[in-house]
Amino acid sequence: MSSYGSALPSAARSILSSCRPAARQSPMAPFLSTFYQQQLRGAKSNNPQAQGKGKKAAKAKPKKGAREFTQRDLKDIQQFSLCDAMRYIRAMEVGREPTISKYEIHIRLKTKKDGPVIRNMLRFPHSVQTESRICVVCPSGTKHEKDARAAGAVLVGEDEVFDAVKNGKIEFDRLICHPDSLAALNKAGLGRVLGPRGLMPSAKTGTVVEDVASRVEMLRGGTIYRERDAVIRIPIGQLAFSPEQLRDNLRATIDQVKKDASGLNDRIVKEIYEVVLSSTHGAGFSLNGEFKSDDSPDTTALRGV
Amino acid sequence: MVNLFKRMRKLRSILDVTVGTGAAILPTPATSTKEFPPITRLHLTYAQKIYNGHQGARHFWRQCLPRLKYHNPSIPMTVKQTEEQDGPAALTIYFAEHASNAATLNAAKDINDKYAPAAGESEKTAVVDLRDLDWKRIWDKVRVMTGAKEVQASAKEEEEVKKLEQMAVQSVKDQERNAKIRQTKRDQERMLQEARGEVERLRQT
Numbered sequence: 001m002s003s004y005g006s007a008l009p010s011a012a013r014s015i016l017s018s019c020r021p022a023a024r025q026s027p028m029a030p031f032l033s034t035f036y037q038q039q040l041r042g043a044k045s046n047n048p049q050a051q052g053k054g055k056k057a058a059k060a061k062p063k064k065g066a067r068e069f070t071q072r073d074l075k076d077i078q079q080f081s082l083c084d085a086m087r088y089i090r091a092m093e094v095g096r097e098p099t100i101s102k103y104e105i106h107i108r109l110k111t112k113k114d115g116p117v118i119r120n121m122l123r124f125p126h127s128v129q130t131e132s133r134i135c136v137v138c139p140s141g142t143k144h145e146k147d148a149r150a151a152g153a154v155l156v157g158e159d160e161v162f163d164a165v166k167n168g169k170i171e172f173d174r175l176i177c178h179p180d181s182l183a184a185l186n187k188a189g190l191g192r193v194l195g196p197r198g199l200m201p202s203a204k205t206g207t208v209v210e211d212v213a214s215r216v217e218m219l220r221g222g223t224i225y226r227e228r229d230a231v232i233r234i235p236i237g238q239l240a241f242s243p244e245q246l247r248d249n250l251r252a253t254i255d256q257v258k259k260d261a262s263g264l265n266d267r268i269v270k271e272i273y274e275v276v277l278s279s280t281h282g283a284g285f286s287l288n289g290e291f292k293s294d295d296s297p298d299t300t301a302l303r304g305v
Numbered sequence: 306m307v308n309l310f311k312r313m314r315k316l317r318s319i320l321d322v323t324v325g326t327g328a329a330i331l332p333t334p335a336t337s338t339k340e341f342p343p344i345t346r347l348h349l350t351y352a353q354k355i356y357n358g359h360q361g362a363r364h365f366w367r368q369c370l371p372r373l374k375y376h377n378p379s380i381p382m383t384v385k386q387t388e389e390q391d392g393p394a395a396l397t398i399y400f401a402e403h404a405s406n407a408a409t410l411n412a413a414k415d416i417n418d419k420y421a422p423a424a425g426e427s428e429k430t431a432v433v434d435l436r437d438l439d440w441k442r443i444w445d446k447v448r449v450m451t452g453a454k455e456v457q458a459s460a461k462e463e464e465e466v467k468k469l470e471q472m473a474v475q476s477v478k479d480q481e482r483n484a485k486i487r488q489t490k491r492d493q494e495r496m497l498q499e500a501r502g503e504v505e506r507l508r509q510t
Contacts, residue, residue: 072309074309076309076313077309077312077313078313078316087375087378088319088322088375090374090378091322091371091372091374091375091378092322092371094366094370094371094373094374094382094384095349095366095370095382095383095384096384283315283316283318283319284312284316285316297378297379298379300379301378301379302378304381305381305382305383
């Protein structure tokens, strides 16, 4: 009896093991299809390293899990034209302060889980924020200080900035540092205060620069964005914007993101996969790329409060 | 990333915006009659808390205004939430040229809503007192005063609303069933744990 009992699991095991290779064949199909698309496009067709890093690698080491963010087929999803989405969002946001409620865009990317992320700054054709306040840390009494003030920085200096921050008075949205005063900034030990707010200057984020004045100029109309978990989220317009204004901003954003994606690295392939329009209090509407549909209202109706 | 089906289920909330009480088309310059002149804008003022009868006004904003806005996208609608509990709870309706007869009959004369934007030269306003009114009654009043034509839900939409209701009922049932399953699992684990403890104790003695 006992021998029979022990034989059964082993038999089951052999059946399972015979099945397994067949089961493993299935992930091969999507990989092949993407590979095929790449060849069709003629981009990176003979780059074995890049291809090896895709789902093939995941197949060799199943413990590591998927190497790419899962992107499901968008066929079953309801998608909207820009004007229709705006009509719904404006209805959901009715009665809110039009300068406070913002349209947001969520750009979902087809990308790997590791590797570099997109991270940049963007200037919209139609400014979203009401003037951001900028603080500059640079040695006082120098040319840089004068330039920064002329460019429109709110707070400029070294010790006065440190004192203000230590007293908990952070009356600015961005902090830029000149390399000459970086040592002083690090010595002041403000990382604990500024770090969690994302204000600590570092060369990586482009907030430690020689040419302070031009950076201030740029930051005053710019919005920072970065990719998190394969999604880039950016506020893209105020609720009072007209569809045309929103379309201009949307176009600028997508162009910039595409440029960033192509500028990253030869081996990294990032593609825009889905664009979702939502707002501060509204639902998310997947866009189908059209500007307006047949039954969407006149564009003049979709602006203001 | 959120599951697509979850997202789509969530997006059914747009049905709430298109169908229901308050889904109506207000008279526009094209559809207005002599009796009901076109509406140019709406403004609602109410206080933050519900005391002194401000509840209905807020519910009206939450329930009816999105639907009105969806069906009348070109009419500006503003809402002001004040902290003055004794202040007015009022809806100001702006008519082009002249107010409708129903509006002049129903309008409250003694309410001074300082937050409402000033009427233009050719505009006439009618103020509705919303204090101590249920939001459905507020909507009835507004409909009578403006001559709004209610939008009937299409058969497809009605079907979908019904389906959603059924899903809500079913989800309560499923929740109960799942809770029961989880509870029995937890009980079993606890009993196993206790039995193991018993064995340990026996071994030690």
